[in-house]
Amino acid sequence: MSDTPTTPDRIVDEARRRRSFAVISHPDAGKSTLTEALALHAQVIDSAGAVHGKSGRKGVTSDWMEMERQRGISVSSAVLQFEYSGAVINLLDTPGHGDFSEDTYRVLAAVDAAVMLLDAAKGLEPQTLKLFDVCRSRHIPVITFVNKWDRPGREALELLDEVEQTIGLRPMPVTWPLGVAGELRGLIEVSTGEFTRFTRAAGGATRASAEKVEADVIAAEEPDFWSTAQDEIALLAEIGATFDEKDFLSGKATPVLFGAALSNIGVARLLDALVELAPAPSEREDAEGRPRALDAPLSGLVFKVQAGMDKAHRDRMAFLRINSGRFERGMVLTHGATGKPFATKYAQSVFGNQRTTVEEAFPGDIVGLVNANALRPGDTLYSDDAVTFPAIPSFAPEHFAVARTADAGKTKQFRRGIEQLDGEGVIQVLRSDLRGDQAPVLAAVGPLQFDVVAARMASEFSAPIRLDVLPYQIARVTDEAGEAALSSQSECEVLLRSDGVRLAVFSNKWRMEVILRKFPDVPFEPLLAGTVTD
Template identity: 60%
Template sequence: MVDAAPLPRRTIAIISHPDAGKSTLTEALALHADAISEAGAVHGKGHRRATVSDWMEMEKARGISISSAALQFEYRGHLINLVDTPGHADFSEDTYRVLSAVDSAVMLVDAARGLEPQTLKLFQVCAQRGLPVLTVINKWDRPGLDALELLDEIEREIGLTPTPLTWPVGIAGVFEGVLDRRSGELVRYTRTAGGATRAPEEHVRPEDARAHLRDHAGPMAAEAWDEAAEADALLRADGADHDLDSYLAAVTTPVLFASALLNFAVAQLLDTLVDLAPAPQPTPDVDGRLRATDADFSALVFKVQSGMDAAHRDRLAYARICSGTFERGMSVTHAATKRAFSTKYAQVVFGRERTSVERAYPGDIIGLVNARSLRVGDTIYTGQPVSYPPIATFAPEHFATATVTDASRWKQFRRGIEQLDQEGVVQVLRSEARGDHAPVLAAVGPMQFEVAAARMSDEYGAPVRLESLAYTVARRVPADQVDAVAGLRDVEVLHRADGSALALFMDRWRLQSVQRQHPELILEALPAGADAG
């Protein structure tokens, strides 16, 4: 018996500034694809529930995404791999890892706030990777900026030409529906209780739209249709019409107007992702050679996560399949060690929920259970050897020593610190002088320390005491210069688990002083979270 051909894949990340509605949109997309029966975010006072993609206790308590989460579901004969990413700058490194494992991105823009700093930084990562970006202007049901003003800001700030696929009927805060610029139709939506279920929609022919709005929503709605039609004509005159090649080349960005909370225009977004988002493409290896999607199996590990299930002390290595077919139980080679291991326990992930996977294809994200040798950025393969470019580690700017508060929990402390380091929750730095009992935790942002402390207490039963250090700048030091740098005043050299030596400085002025006095020293800058993520 011949297996049926696999469904076409779409692998997409959702990025934005905090509070723009990423997790809500992720849930809305799953709802419209019939992957869930009711959205997890119910926003009635006192009845808010955590979204499927936000499963950590801190995420539920704060209402923000702290860790990326993968969802996989079918829609219109396609398999969608959707990754909800953290928006907060302190977790930009996690988002950067996700963007190394997807084929395109949906950039969510708050209609009232426009492009915010973190949105711009995340887009810069997309630009560096050449990822096509589709823009969703969210929260159009609330008061906000003018639609044309938002388009001008997108083009001015990120350099992509906006090509709206829909245009709002009504100003921000008065969301009567959208004009579908491809068909000319009016699409109207009906609210549901709390936005927990799909919003019914009706499609009205262009010639009937004005009268329909006048009869069902009043004369002001009819005037809003006239204004939308005028805006559509203006956009066409300016050449702001969608072109697939320009979008795939990351020159233009298709734009949709929506309200994820009310489930308005979510169906249009899903259809657009199926119709326009790119399928998995050949992946360049460390030498720039392309590995075709139909070559031998290979995958890139972009995330390691433990603590998803308190009942099982397992950990999950998320891997993006780059080529070939994955079959559960197959023996694969770990490129870093050249050792083989079995993939007996492989799963697909839907937020926190996991199910076994028998077979997966390029573009899919799988979770390998208890593959403890795998680290972020590792490659696994069968057949022809391959190694994909490693995922960059950002330069930390915040440092603190960690000590266990109960000496009897030392073993749990050591195990927890090692796990957090392997996951990339924080970087763990050590030296002989400090010893293993007081490692230095290094982070891009201070909220990473809160996550680390909470997980050490909740998952490992080893509460820690964190004491801030005055360092703010880190530079990589060659092995043959470690002793020279370590002997300098107000400079400390510590080592990461990957063998890198990092020199820590109080501030940039001290770094510049050392560079002037010792020009022979090589102090290499690491990728900066503020610029790269």
């Protein structure tokens, strides 16, 4: 444990060093590759795993689950914590696939900034828009990185215009590409005019070499590209696209950088920008709207629970975002949901699937708490002064299936597995007296969640399952009166979620509207939409 005395000033000073952010994007925009490249440039790994694209690459450091390695997509969030340029970086890689929006939503509850990754050829895509809506609702400032500029794509000014017109963020370029997409010659620092030329490493497995080149030299070598870039930068200056910290932090504007994560071009500049521009942790409001001071007694939010990270021990880890105070391993905290004590003897700092024991942590840090069977996403832990942070809402499920054990001799394992996956938030588990515990209903935002459940039930619990899809498409929150009213109706039923919420599920929107008109006095409240636009 640290011998340095804990004082309010030290807690605040340490918090100022923290930069906690998530990378958000549409699938295949290069999010996990960028995450790996950032760690590579921070010199915390020797070589990147992304070599030949999704189908043939090694699993990147942050994609540790077997399914992720097989499919080449991130289906869970991961935490990479490392030091860089005097700052402590907590980098959270989020699922790119829309079926796992709930996991991304939880991660965004734990960060102070986000990197919005755009594909140079595709620009803003549907999942990017949905995730940006979450950032806007949580007042999370966004830095934009235009990726894959070493491949054919759209014009830079066109992409910036799309960002402003579609999501209302004023672009503020920090770097500007020399050369069109697919013919990248290097990057220009907009504020100084300094030009950097890159030589990509073989396969992008190591850092690209960077060389500063005088303006007159590169202007002579690339006269057309240089002239065009200077005209574009001048135009941006005329329309006021210069960096403004206040507009960035208030969510009115976004700094924009260009590069190519797979080639490791522009990644170091992005990492520097995160240290320079991204906000440090600040006071977070509790459930009553009162700010919790950074130097207040220890408090934190559990935003994710994940099992199976250590196959040798089959343990369960809860990820705790420290919101106030100094965390010290071994301290006994209070679990806000139950009022019971929670010991933190087994506290870990996480880097992908690798762990080291953490002795202390400060606001903005992410701490992994091992064997946290009692914790669920959205729980608050605190010491001394009681506090509860706003709950993390569940999304409205749109896919439903009955789960049954495929082996009658595995009933105990089946129950334990379903209970654990429910506690992790992998799936919503619904039950009713009619169906019984042997046939719980699994409710998902997207069908890939069912694949994850089936894979984990078979591999982690040795309890293969059968899934029978139900003909429901929409859910509403109701109460006992709603349950009684729907008992005589067809194409619907009421199921009880594990948190005590009653969900009325309907075969389609038309059928739901017919029933709602029939029972106008019965409450049927919408949940947070999976499209995260509510």
